[in-house]
Each structure stands twice: as structure tokens, then as C-alpha cells.
Amino acid sequence: MNTLIYTSCLGLFCLFAEIFNLRKLLIPAVVIGITAIFGVNYMEWNQGGSFYNDMLRIDHFSVAFSSLALVIGLLIFVMTADYYKNEQQHISDYLAILIFTLCGALIMLSYANMAMLFLGIEILSISLYIMAGSKRFDTKSNEAGFKYFLMGAFASGFLLFGIALIYGVTNSFNLQKIGEYVMNHDALTISPLFYIGMMLMLVAMLFKVAAAPFHFWSPDVYEGSPALITAFMSTLVKIAAFGALYRLFANCFMGTLTYVESTLVIAAVASLAIGNFTALHQTNFKRLMAYSGISHAGYMLLGVISLYVGTASALFYYSAGYAFATIGAFAVAIPVFHAMQNEGIDAFNGLGKKSPLLAALLTMSMLSLAGIPPFAGFLGKYYIFSKAIQGGHVTLTLIAVIASMIGAYYYLKVVLAMYTKEGNDTEIEVSPLYVMVAVFCVAMSLVLGLFPDVLMNLI
């Protein structure tokens, strides 16, 4: 609860900083602020409960996921210091918008009311529409912002329509009340409108997590957006949306999960297949990460499908592993792209010689994404697979296992580019901030991979 209030205040502070001309102080202040908010969030661990007439509900799930969101935010804000060093005049706007994105994510992770879900998604999305198009003189960035906005607006419409239908049937926006309604009625006597509403909401949520077949926006938007925003989108948005999806089903639609199970299975298989197979042909790193993100959405959907065996911890662990690996990869990729003026995989050519440290960090991030032990990506996959099998989805798990074999191929493509291809002589200058972030992420991948109990016993 306090987490959300303080984060909003931090966003407002950024806007006012513009007026008082405090731009130089801004990034350190934000970094310290987010760290402090992380502490506040930590204190809320044992002080859960519902707030504002049950609009928000703080529980272990929301605190844990919020902490992850804050850490992602922190890592991104550390990188903004270098990323926006030539755009000082807009820095306060950018930071404020990014912090509001974080607010949206926090709401999505702790809502207890459909209205709050919609608000959270809108706050998150609208901020990101702006940030995706924030390279104003770049047509691709404009295209990305516009595409994201148009498609996102449709998805929001679906969501709202779904919420309205469910309200029509159950007379409530409150998750718990809807959940009770579902439990107290025989599934066959519930009006069909309820199921239509559920399906519409599901479509909107699948759009937000970029799962197939609602994934078409993500490669274009990821490619066009500034690289830092791509890193932010591919981690924070996906994790917040999965948190929201899990909350929705766990608190509200648990009783009717069987009716959408086949839809979820199809979405998972499609995500795994489309994500992995299309990624094989990508030459642009950001597009590669977009398709990799689609396939990871497929793995995480496995966690949602087998929700009735208690997959919250597994999903949380997977999210953390995915986030650290992805941010670690982008922390290396951003300075390299900047130096090479090229965002293809070939920008990494010869990096193994030019900068062994960066190459090693990117390699380890890629291995974690591919799910090779001892990195967190491996155990994350393991937990998800294990839960899916416990939930009785053996065939689906087998498909996911095959998908991860294919996945290893394109992650290795990046590694191969670094170590086996000759690059040109462009010097790569890297701000220590990026190295710091990458080292932190890789270290976290390793630590989580070796001591998973730190996260697994949380929720």
C-alpha cells in the first residue's frame, strides 16, 4: 500500500524537479528513492490486508512480485543515467513516465477489484505508448508507439467489455465476490455471458503478456522502441501482466478454470512454437528478444494452466530468472548497439576479442535464457515443468521440453557471433554503469540458480 503511494510521489517529484531545475540530482534521487521504496515494500511483508474498500489487497504474492518489479525498475533507472546523458532537457519527463509505468505495474500486482486491474493496465500501457515513441525523430520509434497504442487500445476495449459482462452476471467488480459467486453456483447455471466475459478478459491479458496468437505487436514494438525501453517492456510488462493474470485466475476464476483450459493450452503451445521457430530466423537482436519473450510467455502460461497445484512460487522464480537474464543481456547490448550504430546480431561480432568481460556476461545471460544449469533459467524451467506434470499436463510439458531445445539454438547464435566472427575495429566504450548492472544480473542468475530456496519459499 505505502509502496504504491511513495512510488507515485516519486513520480510527481520528478515532474516538479523540472520546475525547480534539479535535473542533475534527478537520477541519483530516483535510484535512492526506489531503493528506499524497496525497503518500504519489504516492511509490508507481514502487514498485508485490504485497502480502500477492498480495492487493493496486499499479500505475500503482491509484495514478492512488487519487489521484483522494483528491482527491475531500479536496474533500468541506473542505466538511464548513461542512456539519456545527451537528452538532459527531457530527462525529468522520461523518468516520471517510467516511474508511473512502475506504479501501473504495482497496481496490477496487488489489485482486488476489476476496476483497479483496468486502471493498472491503463497506467502502465499509456506510459509505455509514450515511451515506445520517445525517439521523436526516428520513424521506427514513432511506428512502434503508434502500433502499440492502436493494438493496446483494442485490447483495453476487450478487457473493459469483458469486465462489464462479468459485472452484468455477478453484480460485482470485487474479485473475491466474483470468486464466491462462481463457487456458489453450478457451472452450468451461470449465464453464458460470464464465460464470454472471461474469454474477452483472457484475450486482453494474453495480449499484454505477448502470448501467441496475440503477439503480433511485440516484435515491431520491441524493435522500434529505444533499447532501454525494450528492456523495460520485455521484463516489467510481462511480469506484471503474468502477476495480474495469475491473480485473476487464482482469486476469481479458479472454479471455471477448466472451461478456458483448452484455450490456455492452445495459446501456450502456439507461443512456444511461434516464438521459438520464428526466433530462429531473426537477425535483429531486439526482434530476437521479442520472439524469445513470446516463447517465455508460453512457458509461463504452463504455470497458469496448472495453477490449481499452487504455482505462484514457480511462476515468481521463473519471472525473476527471466528478468535478470534479459536485463543482463540488454545491459551489454545497449552500449554495444550504441557504439556500433547497429542493432543486429552482427553488432556483437568479435566482441569476445574486443571486450572479453562483456562477452562473458552476455554469454551467461544467454545460457540462463536457454535454461542451462547452473543458472536460474534452468531451475525456473524445471519448476514450471515439474508443476505442469504435477497438474497432469504431461504432453504439454513434453512440447515445452522440445521447444526449449530449439530455443538453445538461437541463443547460441548470439554467442557464436561474439566468439567466432570477426568484427570491425570500432572501439566499444562502456560506461561502468552498464557493466555494474550486467554483473549484478548475472550474479543474481547464478545465486538464484544455486540457492533457489531464497525465492521459492516466499509465497
Next chain:
Amino acid sequence: MITLFLLGFPLLASLLTLASGNKLASKLALVLSVVQLAITAYAYSIYKQQGAEAFYFFQEWISNPKISIHLGLDGLSLLMVALTNFLTPLIILSAFNRTIERAAGYFSLILLMQFALNGVFMAMDGMLYYIFWELALIPIYFIALRWGGPNRVPVTLKFFIYTLAGSLLMLFGFIMLYWYNPNQSFDIRDLYNASICACKQGWLFWTFFLAFAIKIPIVPFHTWQADTYKEAPTQGTMLLSGIMLKMGTYSLLRWLLPILPAGVAEWGPLAITLCVVGIVYASVIAIMQQDLKKLLAYSSVAHVGLISAGIFALNMQGFQGSVVQMLAHGVNVVGLFFCADIIFNRTNTLNIDSLGGIRNLAPKFNTLFMIVVLGSVALPLTNGFIGEFLLLFGVYEYNTWLSVFAGLTIILGAVYMLRMFQRTMLGNVSENITTFPDLMWNEKIVLGVIAAVIILLGVYPKPVFDIAEPALQLILDKSIVK
């Protein structure tokens, strides 16, 4: 304590070597690997006095699902660990007097590989074992990728994806085992006593068998192998053929037969047939090879095919033979690839046709090469003979016809090995060879030690049988469906 030390020391050695810089790296790596060999010898003395219980190590690691750091060292594991730690210093020494770029990384990866291999052989918890199994793939992949031959990129990629595919199937199999066994854990004691329904063992067998068959490799899953051996740097090839293959055959004994006996009863006949087909097929291909390294690669497929056949024969002779032959093949194949490296180093070619008459120029090399070749064709009084004899005996007890075909390995093996030896070493000196300096000091030591072991193990293999016996008896009891 000794268990942890034995496992952890190579990791420490790897980090030290990485930090020591390119000039010192090779020497430091050698010293540290010799220290590791000494630790292994110490472990053996403890084993002699106190038996396998002295090495029991158990530490909870992950509470849910239950994964523990359970390490152990019974006779079978001890022999495999000894093989690993015996070959690693030789492999490192074989890289002396060669120019190796970025040496710190190279030797550090070799030691990291040693760490992972020790882990595979010592892990007694399924998930821990799996983690080491996968970890072993990473250093060897980078060794082949960064220090390999001109065609290394596609070849190593195929190798990586192929073996990873098998490993992931095994991961799937392990997760299924976890849920199927009543105690829900990966601990080997629970898995051995799980008695899983025979109806499920049939397909579970394949998830494990495919992973091992790719690693070993058993025909038809061998296609990654010859090219990878050819493209990898010599030390990488030695690691792959000398030790990494044994991960597969060891795992058959440790993780497949005792856990899924009904699955083995159902599919074992097919598996053993594949092994025997592989022996003949690989031998025939080896006869036709012009490239020395590829010939050795296919001969290796034939040999490990026989080892696997002996394991699937499910009797004590087959098991004992497979263990002896794992050790013998590990030593011999490292020797053979080193001889190939010596030839390539001096003549710049591995094409058998353009070699010849090296004996006249390098008599010492000729003698040692001869001993290694004889060990490999299983001449009596060499280590190869003991293993192959027992293996064939085991297969004969299983099925006479299979043993007839498997027995071809002795004839065909003699054909391609001796023909190769004759065409490269004997006859007139080839025009392509101008000078062929005899062995340097490090080459003398490596080949000398290998030749000594070949003869020693051939004359007096009893210690190996004694060490392996109790562990193998336990596995055999579990593997046979009553």
C-alpha cells in the same frame, strides 16, 4: 570432507588458472591437476580401509522439490573419478610444447570440465547429477568453439544442440520419476526403491536411453561425433572421447538399469541390437576412412558400442568387462588421439595416404604408438584384451548370435587399426614428410605413462575387479526383474 574436497578442488584449480595469466597457466594447471590426482590416490587409500561409507556426504539443498547435495563414491564411481583425474594431467601435459592462444582460458576450461565430470560421477541425487551432466557440456563446447578447427562453428553447434536435446529429455524423465516414486525425491536411494509401475517404465526408458545413447554415442545417434572429434582441438577430443563418453556408459549402469528394470527388460533387446549393429557399422566405416582422426572417431564408436552391449547383457561378466573396458578405452583413445596430434604437429596432415614410413624417422614414437595400437586391438596382455574378452563373454551368455556379430569387432578392429598403423608408420618414407623429429619430453612422458598403464592393466587387472565388484553386484540385483 574428503568427498567435498575431491569434488571442489578442480573448481578452485580452474579459477586459479584463469587468474594466473596466459604464461603461467599451463604449468599451474598441470601442478594442480597432479595435486588432484594425489587427492584421488588418498581417496583410494581411504576406500581401501573404510569402504564406500567414508565418502557419504549429504546436505539439504532445495527444500521443495526435495533436492539434496548427496555425494558418494562407491567402487564404480571411484574408478570413473580415478580415470578422470588420471587422464586430466596427461591431457594438460599433452598441450605443452604447442602454441595455444589465450592459454589461461583454455586450461581453466579443461579444469572446469574436470570439475563437472567428477561431479557427474559422484552425484547421488538425480537433479544434482543432471546439473553436473549439463555443466560438463559448457566447457567442452567453448573449448571446441574457440580453439577448434576451421569448420568448427556448425559442427560444435550441432554437437551442442544434439546433446542438449538428449539432456532435456532426461530432465523430463527425471521429473516424471520424481512424481512417480512414493517418496517424491531425486535421491538415488529412493529412486532405487521406487518400483515404478512397469506400464510407465517402457516410455521412461526412452527418455533416459536417448540422452545416454547420444552421449555415448550408440548408432544411429552418433552423427555429431566424428565431425566434432575432427574439429575440436586435440585436448578437447581427448576429453570428449576419453572421459565424456564414459559419462554415458556410466549413467547406463548407475541411472538406467537399476531404476527402470522393467523398461530395460522390455526395450533392452532392441538397445543391445542397436549396440551390436553399431559395432559392425562403425568398424566398416572406420576401414574406409582416409582421415586419421575420423578413423579413430569411428573406432571409438565401435568400442563404446561393445561396452554398451555388455551393459545391456545384464550379467556380471558384461558389467565387469564394461568397467574394465571403460578404463582401458579411456586410456587408449587418449593415447591414440595424442599420436594423431603428434603426427599432425610435424607433418601438417592427417590424411593416411600422404603419410608413411614414420618409423624410420622416429623409432621411439613408433614403439609407443605400436603399444597403444595393440592395446586398442585387444592383444592379450594389454588392457583392451581383458575388457573385450569379458564383454564378449557377457554378450555370449545373453545371446549367441549377437556375440558372433559383436565378435567381429576384434577382427575388423585389427583390420583398420593395423592397416592404419602400417600405412602411416611402416613402408617407405612418404614424399610429404621431410623431417619428423622424435618425441619431445612431454610427449615421452604422456605416451610412456599410457603405454605403461596399457600393459600393467593388461597383466594384472584384479584390483579393478575387486573395487568394482560390490557396486556392480548391487546394480545387477536391482536391474533384473524378478
